[in-house]
Amino acid sequence: MEFLNRVAVITGGGSGIGRAVAAAMARRDVTAVALVDMSEAVEDVAEKLNTEAGRVFAIPFQGDTTDEKFRASVFDAISRKYGTVSLCVPAAGITRDDLAVRVDKNTGKARIYPVELFKQVVDVNLIAPVYWALEMIGRVAEERAAKGLKRWTPEEGMQGSVVFIGSISSQGNRGQISYASTKAGLEGAAATIMKEAMYYGVRCSVIHPGFTDTPMVRAMGADYVAKNILPFTQLGRLIQPAEIADAICFMLANSAVSGELWVDAGWHAPA
Numbered sequence: 668m669e670f671l672n673r674v675a676v677i678t679g680g681g682s683g684i685g686r687a688v689a690a691a692m693a694r695r696d697v698t699a700v701a702l703v704d705m706s707e708a709v710e711d712v713a714e715k716l717n718t719e720a721g722r723v724f725a726i727p728f729q730g731d732t733t734d735e736k737f738r739a740s741v742f743d744a745i746s747r748k749y750g751t752v753s754l755c756v757p758a759a760g761i762t763r764d765d766l767a768v769r770v771d772k773n774t775g776k777a778r779i780y781p782v783e784l785f786k787q788v789v790d791v792n793l794i795a796p797v798y799w800a801l802e803m804i805g806r807v808a809e810e811r812a813a814k815g816l817k818r819w820t821p822e823e824g825m826q827g828s829v830v831f832i833g834s835i836s837s838q839g840n841r842g843q844i845s846y847a848s849t850k851a852g853l854e855g856a857a858a859t860i861m862k863e864a865m866y867y868g869v870r871c872s873v874i875h876p877g878f879t880d881t882p883m884v885r886a887m888g889a890d891y892v893a894k895n896i897l898p899f900t901q902l903g904r905l906i907q908p909a910e911i912a913d914a915i916c917f918m919l920a921n922s923a924v925s926g927e928l929w930v931d932a933g934w935h936a937p938a
């Protein structure tokens with residue numbers, strides 16, 4: 668599945684992995700990318716990506732991925748100008764890390780992880796990515812229905828592809844009860860979408876990156892990375908966003924890919 672003449676939506680495109688995926692798609696001749704992020708930096712990032720590519724392909728959209736009206740408006744705007752969206756990488760994500768249960772040394776009372784934080788992480792990391800994918804699939808399905816097309820056949824070529832961003836944390840990681848749950852949740856969503864959306868010729872899979880050199884990981888601090896991440900990473904360094912982006916483009920493009928890909932640099936978590 669070539670990216671030429673294809674239109675993509677990338678959330679979390681203003682930073683880290685999302686930004687790197689946009690750059691990698693540009694090198695593969697994608698027609699246009701809706702670069703979605705709640706940070707105002709997305710405008711500047713789109714401008715830089717366009718300058719690097721020597722053409723205008725990245726169109727910035729600033730907003731919250733959990734906002735349904737915003738989501739529909741992004742798809743409306745990008746498809747009106749460039750055509751139906753057929754590549755979706757919903758990469759926007761957050762961490763709200765803390766131990767699941769923490770006992771106060773002074774009072775002896777247990778404080779359990781706040782449910783409102785858990786819900787926030789579920790909204791951003793699980794529900795939003797699934798709905799950005801469903802928005803794309805719904806539009807592909809509508810377009811097919813309008814043409815009188817029913818069940819997709821392989822001769823038609825792929826109609827679309829989604830890659831969710833899981834994490835090595837989906838296998839369990841201390842201090843990440845909410846984050847790990849959402850990343851594991853994406854596995855069930857992707858497997859279900861893969862079974863249902865193939866009716867319309869759309870594939871769905873999950874990439875599980877290891878620790879990648881982005882603001883999300885840099886926020887942990889250099890000392891934390893040196894002590895708690897690098898010793899358990901066989902590669903001995905953080906993964907570069909471009910390496911994850913390359914793997915994501917492979918997964919989007921190769922029609923035989925479904926399921927999950929671990930791009931973890933040999934991460935073996937301590938117990």
Ligand SMILES: NC(=O)c1ccc[n+]([C@@H]2O[C@H](COP(=O)([O-])OP(=O)(O)OC[C@H]3O[C@@H](n4cnc5c(N)ncnc54)[C@H](O)[C@@H]3O)[C@@H](O)[C@H]2O)c1
Nearest residue numbers: 679682683684704705731732759760834876878879881883
């Ligand atoms: N960096 C890693 O080591 C790593 C490892 C595994 C998985 N991931 C996943 O990769 C994805 C990208 O992470 P990253 O490392 O590039 O992080 P990042 O913090 O560099 O980028 C995430 C972007 O998402 C945006 N965002 C967050 N919530 C949003 C919302 N509600 N609406 C719109 N935009 C929102 C942020 O503004 C930010 O620009 C995330 O889903 C993350 O969980 C990262």
